Amino acid sequence: MDLHEYQAAEIFGRYGIPVNRGIVARTPEEARQAAEQLGGRVVVKAQVHAGGRGKAGGIRLANDPAEAEAAASQILGMEIRGRTVRKVLVAPAVAFDREYYLGVVLDRDARRIVVMASSAGGVDIEEVARERPEAVVREHADPFLGFLDYQARRLAFRLGIEPDLVRGFAAIARQLYQVYVDCDASLAEINPLVLTRDRTWMALDSKMVLDDNGLFRHPDLADLRDTEEEDPLEREARLAGISFVRLDGTVGCIVNGAGLSMATMDAIKLYGGEPANFLDIGGGASAQRVAAALRIVVADPNVRSILVNIFGGITRGDVVAQGLLEALREVDVRVPIVIRLVGTRQEEGRRLLEDAGFTVVDTMEEAAERAVAAAKSQ
Amino acid sequence: MDLHEYQAAEIFGRYGIPVNRGIVARTPEEARQAAEQLGGRVVVKAQVHAGGRGKAGGIRLANDPAEAEAAASQILGMEIRGRTVRKVLVAPAVAFDREYYLGVVLDRDARRIVVMASSAGGVDIEEVARERPEAVVREHADPFLGFLDYQARRLAFRLGIEPDLVRGFAAIARQLYQVYVDCDASLAEINPLVLTRDRTWMALDSKMVLDDNGLFRHPDLADLRDTEEEDPLEREARLAGISFVRLDGTVGCIVNGAGLSMATMDAIKLYGGEPANFLDIGGGASAQRVAAALRIVVADPNVRSILVNIFGGITRGDVVAQGLLEALREVDVRVPIVIRLVGTRQEEGRRLLEDAGFTVVDTMEEAAERAVAAAKSQ
């Protein structure tokens, strides 16, 4: 789950990280008031779950409240990578000498948390890591002892930070690590971490992504979800326990299992079609889940045909078929459906579906081929 | 550092342990008011850093406020193992069915924290452990993962606690472990932990000892020290960074190093004397430390002679001697002093001391023999 910059900054601040405190505004008028309250020059920043907001014009400097209001009216309502900006953060403009990057993330290969830092802050760190790997320094936290003080200092020394600034930098690195661990984050990032003109450290932009699996033990963090910004279909899917990603194609997919879902999408592409979505209903195949999945898929106006691919496995084929029929009765589906079903007693299941007038096929490949053909003939 | 029962109970309560909350009273009148406030039967318990307060009559039941006042007037001012009772805890009397023991301590041999529990609560657990070792169950916490839920449950199952009570017992065990770790304790103990008549768990007595070495990172806990109850000489020693234990003999000891101090005491005994104290001035032998040590030792009216045993080691003998002379000028010492000094340039040191009229000997054994003889001849 993504957090907004202002939410991440609030949490970082609680851990002692010096953040550039700002005020959230939902209207140009509120932005003007915020700028008045802060005084001086401000930055107005789009609060939206999409990268590249800077390049998209979502960050503007304002010299006075009137400019802040104008900036906010330009940013609010803007579309950035398909997301509508509904909030801006108004924060003091900070004069600084240097920009650093500081981030905490899981290193899957090492099965350890890694703290990364770079003196090339303020830019895309993945690009820096690719092009000048030596510009990014890393320390792996011990799985049991955590991220130790000497490691935090070593990051600073390796970046050439002056002795009098090392302690402050190391403290922030350790605080960011602690935020990451305490919140079950999958990313905690300060970019840029700046050295201001008066030689103090300040986090100018804060970013945090949470591990969805950890939310059950952080109800306070779960409450930070911005349901307003969430795609309504993705929201429905989430609440139904379905993994759903909307794509651009015309063949809607309903599959059980993430790997099989991806393989199904690949098969659609292989037979010349384009998947309209990734959709994994998870283990089992209950009628309610399938019905929810159908509702989500048919809500996409681009969908021209639907491929249902259920590898029932232990669940009896006739039970899965009955669930499917129940769901199909419940949802008004106006595009052709191709069903592929495997499970114990799958023949009984096929018969039930065919008797109800549905196309049932034996293999995933055949299903993909037919669904693509159906989408093209629509 | 020992905490009082009421202090430990307050901390345990913060961790969610159900403690029997009481009120501290310093006068019989306050005890009566506390009993009125609580209502019903109460227990009045001496708050003193000494074991065996029950046997000493430091715990009394009272049926009403008047009885509580009477009990408090009997307990306050009482001497228990050399300590004067200055406070009592007035707490509700709790009816219970069973008494358990629950404690957390360091197992030195395993270099791990161990959580111990027994169904023989309310009595001296060390006695239980000696006489019926099978009645005490133990779980070692993992040094990195801590005390796990399954271990807490296993303690409960091994004590034969019924399934519906296991979760509550396990929760208290884990909370007690957490108190121990978070506070740098060397002992955290609930004895007894009772199962009340209405089948809930309650800590009836709370005990906690803190690791002195950990106090620097817990200023709030360091403030809990009861300086009122502390022996004034032990207090002076503590503030001067001196390890001091008052004993019953007549030969005062001033030594650098704990092992050498004990060996010096042993030597005094071997030559027929009795040490008046254990006293370790620590590494080095600064004039201030030695002066403080002298003040502490001469303040004991039982002291008939003083043995100063300094193995200066790296510190030059003449420097140690000058420090000693400085200290001896500062403190009015009216009993004979035998000095033994070893260090680089020890001859120069000896000469300085002898010139000032002090008895200086070569070996520890000789020093002990002389100091014992001096004490006996006084």
Add this chain to the structure above:
Amino acid sequence: MAILVDESTRLLVQGITGREGSFHTQQMIEYGTRVVAGVTPGAGGREVHGVPVFDTVAEAVAATQPNVSFVAVPAPFAPDAILEAADAGIPLIVCITEGIPVLEMVRVYHAVRARGVRLLGPNCPGLISPGKAKVGIMPGFIHTPGPVGIVSRSGTLTYEVVWALTRAGIGQSTAVGIGGDPVIGTSFVDVLEMFQHDPETQAIVLIGEIGGADEEAAAEYIRRSVTKPVVGFIAGRTAPPGRRMGHAGAIISGGRGTAAEKIAAFEAAGVPVAERPAQVAELVRQVLERR
């Protein structure tokens, strides 16, 4: 022979009184797995499908000497259950639980390794040595004994491949689902090494997906240390970067972990990669015939 589980498997089920635990216990018994004990705290003394239930793993171990544990307890309690089994010295732990916070798994992964114990999963379908033992949630009927070892990050996709093999008359030695979470106990490389040393396994199928670099590490390992033929499949050729595809692991980030990279790595290691699950069976037949 087979790897990890076979006729000598003595299975403990943790969470045996739960819905999942009870259902799969029955399924595993029906398949022929010897389930010797179950654990549910507070349910000690009961029986589930004829299997005795204990309060703690230590008691279950003392009474029934299991050598594999199947962990089917909800995510908030699963790390504790895994560690309980590891501390009791059970050498193989199979955890099907999904939704365990990844930072919990970082600690558990290293703790389990330090104890010299093998963990499979979490969030995995388990494993099966057809005709010998099933310790997992996969449908037994799609499998048949034979010479092909299978290792996969996926659940139903593995069934798809197994089903294709079985229908093509090609049996399996052991099929291992390692799980799709970012931090899992057993990697592709671990399982490849076991298959390489298993005399019964004559060919290996590796089913990967986008995200992470485990497939690349597997390809490197195959190039260096695997002499048996390997056939690969990678799901997610068409997945767009930056979006998470169901599995916590299945995400392409920073241009790393794409299907194209993984396929290239396999091909560089001499591993043919199927375009469709069904094609795996054809490729396996070819490599087996070539031997």
Add this chain to the structure above:
Amino acid sequence: MAILVDESTRLLVQGITGREGSFHTQQMIEYGTRVVAGVTPGAGGREVHGVPVFDTVAEAVAATQPNVSFVAVPAPFAPDAILEAADAGIPLIVCITEGIPVLEMVRVYHAVRARGVRLLGPNCPGLISPGKAKVGIMPGFIHTPGPVGIVSRSGTLTYEVVWALTRAGIGQSTAVGIGGDPVIGTSFVDVLEMFQHDPETQAIVLIGEIGGADEEAAAEYIRRSVTKPVVGFIAGRTAPPGRRMGHAGAIISGGRGTAAEKIAAFEAAGVPVAERPAQVAELVRQVLERR
């Protein structure tokens, strides 16, 4: 030969710019120890007594290849310093710091062991192989090379015994102060094992004190595995139970850890126990003559 430190020792001093670190660096250099580097964060580039100072242990290791580290930093920072040295792969770490919270040492003890590194201390005087190298705070002049290995929980009491030996014309192979804290990196048994295998050591002196059960464990180990003669000394015969005698470790609790128990254990293992420190020299002479 000797144990742990000798002419091949290349010493790193952590906290070299501090009062203690700087003083003892000078003392150790004067004794002849090869001090190759120091570490103080932020002091990189400086020199202390001619020794180059680095910001991090990793840098010091890369530049000067030390094989022993001497940790002389204050208690709040000492655990971090020990772990920094351990993570940098320095095989022997000697920590003289006193006042480290014991629960910190529980974690550090196990972390250091897991890294295969030996820690001596904390709160110990260090160790010396007379005439070869001194890595500690003991006065060098009281020592002389010879055949007696010494291991002790104490500081000045050890000097007392060494001084008695030296004056009696008996030299030492290595004198090791393991420290008096409740949790220390190296135990009596560890050092006894090393002396047993050191060809130069012909007799061993073990100086214990009340509290804990390390002396009892040592006696048991001697009985089983030490063929060289051992002489013991136990401080605290007259200490009353329940009171802490300076060292965090020196406390008799629950009737365990008394001097009487420890002396009995030694005598049962055939180890003569001296009544006075000076008597140790006499007993050592006897056991050496008997050989």
